[in-house]
Amino acid sequence: MIILDTSEESLRKAGAALASGLLVALPTETVYGLGADAFNPLAVAKVFEAKARPSFDPLIVHIARMEDLSRVAASVPPLAERLALALWPGPLTIILPKRPEVPDIVTSGLDTVAVRFPSHPVARRIIELSGTAVAAPSANPFGYISPTKAEHVARTLGGKIDFLVDGGPCAVGVESTVIDATKEIPELLRPGGMPLERIREIVGEIAVPPRFHGSESGPMASPGQLSSHYAPRSALRLFEFSSLCDAGIFPPQGRGAALVFDGERAAKLELSGRFDAVFALSEKGEMTEAAAALFALLHNLDFLEFDWIYAEKVPDEGLGRAIKDRLFRASRK
Numbered sequence: 084m085i086i087l088d089t090s091e092e093s094l095r096k097a098g099a100a101l102a103s104g105l106l107v108a109l110p111t112e113t114v115y116g117l118g119a120d121a122f123n124p125l126a127v128a129k130v131f132e133a134k135a136r137p138s139f140d141p142l143i144v145h146i147a148r149m150e151d152l153s154r155v156a157a158s159v160p161p162l163a164e165r166l167a168l169a170l171w172p173g174p175l176t177i178i179l180p181k182r183p184e185v186p187d188i189v190t191s192g193l194d195t196v197a198v199r200f201p202s203h204p205v206a207r208r209i210i211e212l213s214g215t216a217v218a219a220p221s222a223n224p225f226g227y228i229s230p231t232k233a234e235h236v237a238r239t240l241g242g243k244i245d246f247l248v249d250g251g252p253c254a255v256g257v258e259s260t261v262i263d264a265t266k267e268i269p270e271l272l273r274p275g276g277m278p279l280e281r282i283r284e285i286v287g288e289i290a291v292p293p294r295f296h297g298s299e300s301g302p303m304a305s306p307g308q309l310s311s312h313y314a315p316r317s318a319l320r321l322f323e324f325s326s327l328c329d330a331g332i333f334p335p336q337g338r339g340a341a342l343v344f345d346g347e348r349a350a351k352l353e354l355s356g357r358f359d360a361v362f363a364l365s366e367k368g369e370m371t372e373a374a375a376a377l378f379a380l381l382h383n384l385d386f387l388e389f390d391w392i393y394a395e396k397v398p399d400e401g402l403g404r405a406i407k408d409r410l411f412r413a414s415r416k
């Protein structure tokens with residue numbers, strides 16, 4: 084694997100590599116993606132192989148100009164057009180009817196395609212220079228923690244890809260919000276970097292499946308529907324903060340860490356002396372900062388080889404929905 088900087092010359096190399104069927108890991112505003120030419124089924128097959136991703140899990144196709152939407156989507160319902168015009172480029176993926184030219188391997192045989200127009204200038208420039216649309220899942224082995232820094236990609240996929248463009252840490256830190264716009268009422272398929280509140284402002288009603296109705300008091304509904312994902316090797320469990328403070332219920336044997344929302348809570352738990360280490364997602368308790376820090380903290384926690392991690396359930400608002408969803412899925416082994 085060759086590591087590239089973000090000079091124009093390097094981005095040209097990355098673009099040319101994509102056009103010739105090679106795999107390029109690239110920074111986006113959400114997480115690092117593992118890119119391949121979306122119209123080259125052999126290149127896309129290599130993405131599935133590098134990630135050990137099951138073929139039934141479709142990829143997102145990335146474009147860098149609004150005009151390119153018609154190269155991948157057969158039609159754009161009015162509501163999807165409103166979303167695209169208002170929120171692209173940005174951390175939002177829209178499911179649309181697919182054009183026959185998009186290979187089946189990209190969409191796992193579905194007649195729909197997931198499309199995203201990222202805002203990261205490096206991602207945009209590479210896609211532009213490739214002259215094609217870029218199929219890119221997150222650049223991590225299937226089921227493992229998503230990468231928000233180039234070193235995360237190098238450590239876990241280094242031997243399996245051709246180029247890695249190092250654009251520094253990702254600003255948003257959680258993957259794009261995925262909205263199915265083929266339904267009469269658009270449906271949330273994955274909470275992510277574009278807050279649901281913002282999407283509602285544009286389209287009004289959105290269907291939110293019960294599995295995302297996690298409440299402060301109970302576990303998320305139908306956990307069985309969610310496969311394990313984002314999982315560190317340590318056992319991870321989710322708790323309300325009040326339970327973390329309750330000396331009665333744990334800890335189990337071994338070395339344990341706590342992951343809480345802000346610095347004040349971290350200080351409180353540290354005083355209890357029941358955890359070997361306590362980490363805060365955001366010292367000041369800011370949701371955007373917490374989202375940006377989430378995956379890097381999970382990578383670090385994994386590196387430190389704790390036997391167990393107890394994480395706090397963050398509030399269901401703004402990016403909190405995405406953070407809670409990722410931590411919940413990380414807890415499903």
Ligand code: TXA
Binds near residue numbers: 113141190197
């Ligand atoms: O922020 C992101 O979205 C990052 C960056 C690299 O753009 N990409 C990303 O890709 O998170 P990935 O493959 O890790 O997640 C794509 C999600 C999966 O949950 C997949 O099942 C869903 O999008 N998806 C893709 N195509 C779909 C389709 N046609 N219908 C429904 N869901 C689809």
Ligand code: MG
Binds near residue numbers: 220221229
């Ligand atoms: Mg992923």
